[in-house]
Amino acid sequence: MLRRRLLQSLLALPLLLAPAAARAETPGEKALRLHDEANTRAKDQYFEYDVVTQEPGKAETKIQMKVKVKKDKRFIEFTAPGDIKGMKVLVASLTQMYVYLPAYHKVRRVASHTRSQGFMGTALSQDDMSITTYSDVYAPKLVKETKSEWVLELTRRPGQSHPYPRIDLAIRKDNHHPQWFHLYNDKGLKLKSETRSDYGCQAGNICTARVHKVTDHTRGGMWTELRRTGWKVNTGAPDSDFTPRALQTR
């Protein structure tokens, strides 16, 4: 009886191990997981940014904003210029975005079909600001590895609606944060590029770039640079700061 059970167990072992083998992480998945973990390592973060945009042939424009981040939620408040001062944006999830318009005393939900459009005259779209972690939305493939970085090709998973079917992403090995992105459309045309530079770290291993530069190749090389002017980590921001109600009351 004992021998029979032992035999059954031995026979069943490959069946038990098979799913585990199927779930084994590829190098690309591991790199992207490390990136996502690095992006959500802090309990919460607070940033202040100068957002400078240069459109070819036009004068440079500047916006100032404060950003609170907690896991995949973001709360953005514009502080300058006067036209948009007091306007707030809540990214509650990849598909839920709200905006508070002080001139109208109103909270409006941002329709999904408008989120790929340029945001406040910058090279950024609302979709660009909504994504924090990529593993759920994109399937990664490691295409190159050097001493300092992994280069991944991300392919949008079926059923996901993020606007870029393909993203090429370079992740730094030292802090697991992005070095650069290239964003493509479904015809393989490069739409945007983003670089992140001048990383700094707090609380041990919570790191962010001081400068993000996004270039829109579809608009003659128009670029927007987010220059970090302030940064706090683990401020203890409550979850209630990341609700539509907070837009109107905070």
Place this chain on the structure above:
Amino acid sequence: MAGVQHVAQPLALLNAAMTGQRRIPDTSAQVKLLYSFLSSDPASTQLVTPDRREALMQVKLDTARAAEQAVILDEVEAWAARQQLETHLRAERQGPRGAEVKARLEGIVLARVRAAAHQLGVAIPTASDALLVQRIAAPAPAPDPTPVAAGLERFLRSEECLTPVSEAQAKAVAAALAKLGPGASEPAVRAAASAALGDAPGEANLDDLVASVTAPLREHWGSQIALERAQALLAGAGLALPAGEAQRRERLLAAVSSALLDLEAPTAALPATGAAGDAQAGAVGKLALQVTGQPVMNRGLSDSVGANQLKSLGFALLFVFVIMTGLFRSLWSGLLGMTPALFTLLAIWGAMGLLGVRLDIGTSMLGSIIVGAGVDYAIHMLAAWRAPEGEPLTAAARGAADRSGLAVFCNATMIAAAFFVLTLGEAKPLKNVGGLTAAAMLTAGLATYLAIPTIARRRRYRPQRADDEGELPELEVEAAEARKAQN
């Protein structure tokens, strides 16, 4: 006019997305906020400069005919002059110039109603302006609260309402708030909402509810009042479309209703009076309107071409007349030499008029070409015009045709053929120039051999020189041979 585009249209559309009311918002803070959204839209940025100090109002014309464009251009310029807003101020409806503000807003609404009717093909006789103004100024009828309650209920059930409410609560709150009527105070809204929610909703929840529902409540009432006024206006002014045209009727009703919302605007731009009180009455600004665009350039070009044509042609004809007079030593001969050119000018310009070909940069060159070619052929003809004593002038004509005809017609045909090639292309201006020049060359050749023999009265036009002495006996021999042949 096929349409008008200006930055107020995307602003009004954005405002409709915010409030449901397709109109320019009432406050500058709202306008500035909407401008910041427009800054991402390349199409809208063509209508206003980044510093928002200059804007473009584009009037689209559905005609390419210069004469029709000129009429519309005159009307647009007259409109621009009538605006009298060079120095204007923002006057309050409740201020000392309230009556003027009301009249201006009514004028704006009247213009918008007329424009909407025009766009939808509904004719409004000019004589009915007074009736329309009377209807526009008529007090609003008591509005129906049912659509307001329905709109509020939808809002309360949406994610934009800060206080989550059940379906039953939304229905009760919406009905209670609609029952208050337009212009309800915040305490009244709060009390009605509290009573409708029941079971002590909590201060925070009530605060959020009142904060989020106040603006939609005001907007729903505003829209409902405007809609009912529009229905009354269209019916009263006899502009209601038949039921069979439901889509057009709805569009007209929506456009008129949207226009009527402007009657409630708190301010309007009025011309500054120059009085000391202007600065206190409202922000004084300067507005300059400049009419520009292709029709203005066309008009300038047309004026320039017309003036140049007259000057240059007059000068050319005078110069040719002087040279011809000097060459043939006679004023009459000078005039005779110009006859083919003048005849050809009349023929070609007449044909242009009949065919509707306009005078443009290309066709304006025809005059000079015709004068040059016509005079050239006339000189050939007159230089060869000689008849011996006792012979009729027909002998001179025949002799001149014999001696110069081949050269003139070869020249005219070759130049005509060369210009005719231009008619085989696609460019209309070049086709016009090519065809007309070819026709002008042949006409000038024909005119030379028809006009000069008809008008000429002398035996010889070229002054006789010493080396011409042997010519006459030779001509006489030729004439005698000709007579012999005829007999």
